[in-house]
Amino acid sequence: NLEILYMGGNHLTSIALVSNMPRMWAFGAWDNQVTSMAPLAGLHGLGYVNLDDNDITNAVALTGKTNLTWAYLRNNAIQDLGPLTAATNLGSLNLEGNLVTNLAPLAGKGRLDWLLLAHNQVTDLAPLASCTNLVTLSLENNAITDMSPLAGLARLDWLQIRSNRLAALPSFAGLARLRTFDAGFNRIANVAALTSAPALNWFRLEFNDL
Numbered sequence: 001n002l003e004i005l006y007m008g009g010n011h012l013t014s015i016a017l018v019s020n021m022p023r024m025w026a027f028g029a030w031d032n033q034v035t036s037m038a039p040l041a042g043l044h045g046l047g048y049v050n051l052d053d054n055d056i057t058n059a060v061a062l063t064g065k066t067n068l069t070w071a072y073l074r075n076n077a078i079q080d081l082g083p084l085t086a087a088t089n090l091g092s093l094n095l096e097g098n099l100v101t102n103l104a105p106l107a108g109k110g111r112l113d114w115l116l117l118a119h120n121q122v123t124d125l126a127p128l129a130s131c132t133n134l135v136t137l138s139l140e141n142n143a144i145t146d147m148s149p150l151a152g153l154a155r156l157d158w159l160q161i162r163s164n165r166l167a168a169l170p171s172f173a174g175l176a177r178l179r180t181f182d183a184g185f186n187r188i189a190n191v192a193a194l195t196s197a198p199a200l201n202w203f204r205l206e207f208n209d210l
Helices: 016-020 126-130 194-196
Strands: 004-006 026-028 048-050 070-072 092-094 114-116 136-138 159-162 180-182 203-206
Touching: none
Parallel strands: 004 026, 026 048, 048 070, 070 092, 092 114, 114 136, 136 159, 159 180, 180 203
Antiparallel strands: none
């Protein structure tokens, strides 16, 4: 009948024990040496998972997890986000320090408000244009050249996109709530677009082409 189990900071290489806990709602085994999420496949009511800082290469076990609301998978080796396609209730997702290139499976995630994707291999932000509930977004250290798909995210409050390949900024007029913007370490030569940001009060632009 166990529903919540946290086992972070141990020496685990396997989480096989949870495969016999079908009522599990929240599971955490961060900071271990786990290589597979497969035992989570049968936990159909899973709403929270924290497997930060492990050695996981795929998220297949999260396929069909419609109740998943919080997923923390930082510092693994995950590339394919396809298994998250059906996670329509996803609100918080941390995938920093993985191998993600394609954000298409995140398109239309209307409840997603907290998304961390720093230190991946993302180039195209178009799928995020439909994530209209985003409030916090981290995209540091990817390979992004165009941030215009984010220009209509009216709820966005905090955006970090430093250490990418941006040469220009889009209009900020649609970013009605954006207060914090960090675009240091890019190739930006003109910051006139910042004057269209109605709420911006903190920004960083060091090491650009100004």
